[in-house]
Amino acid sequence: MGATCPIPIDEYPTVVMAHGGGGRLTQMLIDKMFVPAFGNPALAALGDGAVVEANGARLAFSTDSYVISPRFFPGGNIGSLAVHGTVNDLAMCGATPLYLSAGMILEEGLPMDELWQVVQSMQAAAAGVGVPVVTGDTKVVDHGKGDGVYINTAGIGLIPAGVNVSPERARPGDVILINGDIARHGIAIMSVREGLEFETTLESDSAPLAELTARILQTAGEQVHTLRDPTRGGLASALNEIAGQSRAGIRLVEADIPIRDEVRGACEILGFDPLYVANEGKMVAIVAREAAGEVLATMRAHPLGRDAAIIGEVVADHPGRVFLRSRIGGLRVVDMLSGEQLPRIC
Numbered sequence: 001m002g003a004t005c006p007i008p009i010d011e012y013p014t015v016v017m018a019h020g021g022g023g024r025l026t027q028m029l030i031d032k033m034f035v036p037a038f039g040n041p042a043l044a045a046l047g048d049g050a051v052v053e054a055n056g057a058r059l060a061f062s063t064d065s066y067v068i069s070p071r072f073f074p075g076g077n078i079g080s081l082a083v084h085g086t087v088n089d090l091a092m093c094g095a096t097p098l099y100l101s102a103g104m105i106l107e108e109g110l111p112m113d114e115l116w117q118v119v120q121s122m123q124a125a126a127a128g129v130g131v132p133v134v135t136g137d138t139k140v141v142d143h144g145k146g147d148g149v150y151i152n153t154a155g156i157g158l159i160p161a162g163v164n165v166s167p168e169r170a171r172p173g174d175v176i177l178i179n180g181d182i183a184r185h186g187i188a189i190m191s192v193r194e195g196l197e198f199e200t201t202l203e204s205d206s207a208p209l210a211e212l213t214a215r216i217l218q219t220a221g222e223q224v225h226t227l228r229d230p231t232r233g234g235l236a237s238a239l240n241e242i243a244g245q246s247r248a249g250i251r252l253v254e255a256d257i258p259i260r261d262e263v264r265g266a267c268e269i270l271g272f273d274p275l276y277v278a279n280e281g282k283m284v285a286i287v288a289r290e291a292a293g294e295v296l297a298t299m300r301a302h303p304l305g306r307d308a309a310i311i312g313e314v315v316a317d318h319p320g321r322v323f324l325r326s327r328i329g330g331l332r333v334v335d336m337l338s339g340e341q342l343p344r345i346c
Contacts, residue, residue: 022232023276023337027241046245047166048092048228051159060095062086063154069344071118071148074188075203076280078151079121081346084208084280085231086155087129091213092227092283094165095157100126102136102153107146118149129208131155163217167245169225174314175292176250177285179212179305180205181258182235186277186342187266194270198262207281212302216285219298223291228284231346233337236275238284239322240336250322252312252334275324276337278345286314 018025035043042050049062064085071078083100090097102122106115126133188204190196209229217224226246230238235257243250259274267274281304287295292310299305322334 017343018338020232021337021343022234022237022278025338026233027336045166045168046241048089049095049155049157051093051166058159060090060093060157060159061154062089062093062157063152064089065150065152066346067147067150067344068189068346069147070189070192071114073192073204074201075185076206077118077121078149079118080125081204081206081280082151082153083122083125083129083131084206085346086153087131087208087210088229088280088283090155090157091208091210092165092229093157093159094163094213094217094224094227095159096214097129097131097155097157097210100131100133100153100155102133102151104136104138105146105150105152106138106140107148108140108143110148115149118151122151125208129210131210160217162221163224164222165224165227167226167228167242170242170246170248170250170286170314171225172248172314172316173289174225174286175289175310176239176252176312176314177287177292177296177299177308177310178235178258179209179283179285179299179302180281180307181260181263182230182279182282183259183263183267183272183274183277185280186234186272186345187263187270189345190270190272190342191266196266196269198266200262202260202262202266205279205281207304209281209283209304212299212304213283215298215302216295219294220287220291223288224285224295225288226284226286230279230282230284232278234274234276234278235282235284236273236322236334237337240334242284242286243322244320246314247319249315249318249320250312251315251317252322252324254324254326256309256311258307258309272342275334278342280346289313
């Protein structure tokens with residue numbers, strides 16, 4: 001008897017854009033199709049990367065693909081984004097990034113000068129974090145069957161002794177911090193697509209977080225329980241994943257979540273909730289309450305954490321759910337994103 005697909009195909013007989021949005025449908029693909037098909041302990045942890053052992057060393061291994069549109073945007077391009085994204089996934093495992101791979105899928109007709117800009121940007125980003133691109137692959141597809149260039153990057157990092165971060169370690173009493181303002185990457189991309197103009201140039205927050213993460217781990221060690229970068233699906237989706245895996249509740253304070261005025265205004269114009277808009281240079285750190293002050297100070301002392309803030313706490317109430325204390329004092333459920341708010345964002 002042949003295997004049957006566990007996805008409810010009567011409801012979703014074909015892939016839709018929301019399956020790649022980092023929300024509920026992405027989670028459905030992972031939980032109902034990919035994990036059962038490829039099931040193993042390293043995959044089942046569902047972190048930003050897999051944690052594996054080799055000859056007594058703990059390694060983090062991560063891979064990601066980048067299909068962003070447009071390829072060039074304020075604050076970066078698909079090349080720098082690919083490096084930053086994979087370096088950050090390794091850092092969220094508590095690892096020191098060591099090596100990267102780069103796979104290029106190129107569309108026939110892509111101008112060579114654009115490809116050269118992307119490659120130079122990748123090299124500059126990799127050199128900036130001291131993580132070389134050591135292997136790769138190139139494929140070309142017919143004109144009209146791609147979108148210029150797609151990039152896949154994979155990375156390997158070494159997890160230092162004594163570091164143990166995972167979503168399951170979030171526990172009631174922990175404090176939730178973020179290293180700065182949210183939703184800027186997604187709105188920077190949409191401002192280009194929609195021709196929006198602001199009084200100041202709104203740039204993506206795309207940045208490598210490995211150095212900041214290392215400083216936080218040096219400061220608080222095992223008191224750092226969970227790290228996550230809220231990319232696709234934004235802050236809300238990342239925290240819902242953590243709440244689900246830890247079986248604890250999460251309570252946020254809306255007034256404490258940093259958002260730039262121009263980003264908030266653009267979200268209102270476009271009808272977006274900033275909690276669900278992608279970030280590419282932000283990290284959520286869930287730490288023991290007694291370490292929260294030191295971690296906040298460490299974040300604010302780093303250029304990528306000057307606007308860091310404590311935004312909530314892990315609670316025993318409503319396990320597996322995320323709630324937000326609004327500015328007017330009400331309590332709002334923050335659910336997993338159910339559709340595709342911003343396609344082709346990373």
